[in-house]
Ligand SMILES: *[C@@H]1O[C@H](CO)[C@@H](O)[C@H](O)[C@H]1NC(C)=O
């Protein structure tokens with residue numbers, strides 16, 4: 305109870321401060337429940353705060369990383385649970401050219417733009433347009449209207465994210481965006497960090513992971529794609545067969561932070577990843593309709609003040625962000641991320657939980 309009132313207190317402070325900027329927008333926590341599966345979401349950054357899932361004994365635990373204090377979501381650089389956009393991942397040189405015009409973006413990652421810039425979609429207040437807590441289809445719809453020129457991007461863009469517990473073992477995320485007047489790049493990503501043994505159970509190095517991708521898009525020293533696709537075969541990036549995250553991580557500089565080019569066609573809904581934790585018996589399948597998935601092994605987590613007094617360090621959670629290939633705007637050989645008024649954006653993700 306003490307924790308809840310602390311959270312509410314932080315929300316109240318946040319709410320009061322943000323209220324000065326926009327009297328109509330309130331920050332709240334919204335719970336969705338379907339059987340033993342339940343999640344909490346906030347409209348700040350359309351962020352997933354918690355996901356409770358049973359283990360093989362039926363004991364429920366929170367399997368996503370998050371902050372103890374709500375206020376920490378306002379200035380975090382780890383993007384716990386948030387929706388990253390307008391263009392998730394990196395845009396090299398913080399600029400791109402579209403229809404002969406060069407657009408300069410806010411550079412917030414050295415010379416590059418990361419996750420939409422200084423104040424991306426992960427740091428704005430979304431409007432809750434539908435909310436059904438339980439029953440046959442618990443869901444919440446969040447909307448954000450991004451304006452022409454926001455963080456340097458062209459055109460007005462209406463965005464919606466729907467979280468739904470479509471079954472007692474399924475969480476779906478549907479991200480849609482509609483360009484109202486100009487073509488613009490759009491790449492939204494759900495940035496939850498998972499630890500299937502429980503968010504406060506240490507590192508994820510013994511999680512087994514399988515990624516249905518034979519190639520990655522390698523990056524330079526600033527994590528910008530070179531534009532090539534290279535095979536995973538014979539490298540520590542090969543997860544075509546299930547392997548533990550830790551099996552070959554020491555062969556890499558700081559761990560995994562790379563986009564996989566999925567083998568199945570781009571726009572088809574396909575199985576992307578399977579993660580299994582043998583300690584809890586929890587398995588998570590991720591399905592999606594995008595060409596890539598960023599596998600990030602939480603390399604840069606550093607004494608983050610987590611929920612229930614947990615302190616998260618490197619590799620205490622992993623993120624699996626389905627997406628368009630990073631920096632697509634600067635690589636004509638990558639699948640296009642350009643959205644036009646005639647061709648809206650739709651990104652569907654489905655997480656399926658089971659135990660064994
Ligand atoms: C989710 O939110 C509800 C309502 O605010 C709260 O009672 C519950 O403790 C929260 N659950 C978690 C795991 O934080």
Ligand SMILES: *[C@@H]1O[C@H](CO)[C@@H](O)[C@H](O)[C@H]1NC(C)=O
Nearest residue numbers: 447448449461462463482484
């Ligand atoms: C964009 O969003 C606003 C506010 O939610 C809504 O009134 C408007 O109809 C939307 N426009 C389109 C073209 O969807």
